[in-house]
Amino acid sequence: MLRYSLILSSSLIVVACAGTPHLSAAPDLALPDTYVSAPAAHGPQEPDWVSALGDGALPGLIGTALANNPDLAAARANTEAARASARAGQAPRLPSVDFGTTAVTRPAGEVYSAGIDVSWQADVWGRISNLARASALSAEAAEADYAGAELSIAASVASTWFALTEARLQRELSEHDVATRQRQLDIVERRFVRGVVRSSDVRTARSALASSQATLSIRQRAESQTARGLQTLLGAYPDGSVTPGAELPMLAALPAPGTPGELISRRPDVVAAEFRLAAAGFSAEAARKALYPSLSLIGSYSGQTTEISDLFSPSTLVESLTASITAPIFRAGALRAERDRAAALARAQAASYVNTSLTALREVENALTADSLLADRVAALETAREEAQAALELVERQYASGVGTIFELIDAQTRLIQAEGQLITARRERIDNRIALHLAIAGPFNAPAALIPSEQ
Numbered sequence: 001m002l003r004y005s006l007i008l009s010s011s012l013i014v015v016a017c018a019g020t021p022h023l024s025a026a027p028d029l030a031l032p033d034t035y036v037s038a039p040a041a042h043g044p045q046e047p048d049w050v051s052a053l054g055d056g057a058l059p060g061l062i063g064t065a066l067a068n069n070p071d072l073a074a075a076r077a078n079t080e081a082a083r084a085s086a087r088a089g090q091a092p093r094l095p096s097v098d099f100g101t102t103a104v105t106r107p108a109g110e111v112y113s114a115g116i117d118v119s120w121q122a123d124v125w126g127r128i129s130n131l132a133r134a135s136a137l138s139a140e141a142a143e144a145d146y147a148g149a150e151l152s153i154a155a156s157v158a159s160t161w162f163a164l165t166e167a168r169l170q171r172e173l174s175e176h177d178v179a180t181r182q183r184q185l186d187i188v189e190r191r192f193v194r195g196v197v198r199s200s201d202v203r204t205a206r207s208a209l210a211s212s213q214a215t216l217s218i219r220q221r222a223e224s225q226t227a228r229g230l231q232t233l234l235g236a237y238p239d240g241s242v243t244p245g246a247e248l249p250m251l252a253a254l255p256a257p258g259t260p261g262e263l264i265s266r267r268p269d270v271v272a273a274e275f276r277l278a279a280a281g282f283s284a285e286a287a288r289k290a291l292y293p294s295l296s297l298i299g300s301y302s303g304q305t306t307e308i309s310d311l312f313s314p315s316t317l318v319e320s321l322t323a324s325i326t327a328p329i330f331r332a333g334a335l336r337a338e339r340d341r342a343a344a345l346a347r348a349q350a351a352s353y354v355n356t357s358l359t360a361l362r363e364v365e366n367a368l369t370a371d372s373l374l375a376d377r378v379a380a381l382e383t384a385r386e387e388a389q390a391a392l393e394l395v396e397r398q399y400a401s402g403v404g405t406i407f408e409l410i411d412a413q414t415r416l417i418q419a420e421g422q423l424i425t426a427r428r429e430r431i432d433n434r435i436a437l438h439l440a441i442a443g444p445f446n447a448p449a450a451l452i453p454s455e456q
Helices: 009-019 058-068 070-093 127-193 199-231 259-265 270-288 336-399 406-440
Strands: 096-106 109-122 294-305 317-326
Touching: 009 058, 058 070, 058 127, 070 109, 127 270, 127 406, 199 406, 259 270, 259 336, 270 336, 336 406
Parallel strands: none
Antiparallel strands: 096 109, 109 294, 294 317
């Protein structure tokens, strides 16, 4: 499930307390209070958009994908790697301790030595802290990426599942069309035997049947490929054995989409972009501070003896403590070039953050606009199907009485099949757009807990 809601707030508090460099601050966006395309009347905000779609099989499929999808497993591993990098990034803030021992053979005998060295670089200017914060923020960005990957996989599974249901309905529609064309051909052939119609009517009916059979093959192939695509998302062998849903669900009223400000604060890719911007700002600040002098402390505790039993005797051990201040004088402009490069990268991240935010807002506005337009299209196609059905019944009676022609019969049947096929596609497209809306607004969802891998 999604975990992005608390990631941003917890980490940016740390950033703020540490004195965020200017380059780490996200640009201000001029956001309206509500979405321009949001309808005046809408349903409540849905706590679980997967269940709200009204398909009982969908939550289990998504839970399986969250547990087994290879892309999600890779994202999970990347997150763990980022966490490890963040832990490593904290290490330079503490002293390092090394132990060494040697044995040297000389003409006079064996000489043994051992020592412990302690070194520490004082974080006088905060450069080391800046690098540590940048590493921690990069790990938070990876966490947000993983939350986004979960949401994306859930949306992909939902979209593919309903595409599979549509493929089944289209295949069944084609089977019905083939059966109807065969029945019409039988009628034409009987009438030809009685001398009522010409041979051209028979050939025309056969051609129509063959065309419908060809379309059926296309529908069967589409269903098989979609089933295999769904199995791939589920991390299963793609043998095409998935049983599609029986019907496409009817959608409830459009849910409350929230506000643009809420979207910016919770959508995973926007959250990740803001983390990366903050990390780039701290990295740029660290690169600037690399031009300043550094203070290092080195301590050692070592001894040397010809008797290994006396190696750690107090009489043979020597203590030393060294403090050094190092200031860069000539690096052929490398440090200044790195400072400028890091600052440029931070500015690029700021532009990327703005672009990611605008893209997210555009996707929500597009989905809100499309919802009502697709609803209108579904209503129009329902009318078209009803009229095409009535027209076919009329033409069949006319043809049976010898008034209508074979071309009128075939055309009426074709119009009905096209209207029914377009209606199925339009209903699926509206469901797909609703899923895209939930993906765009980063809507929360649930999946069976038993199927979701536990956190390491």
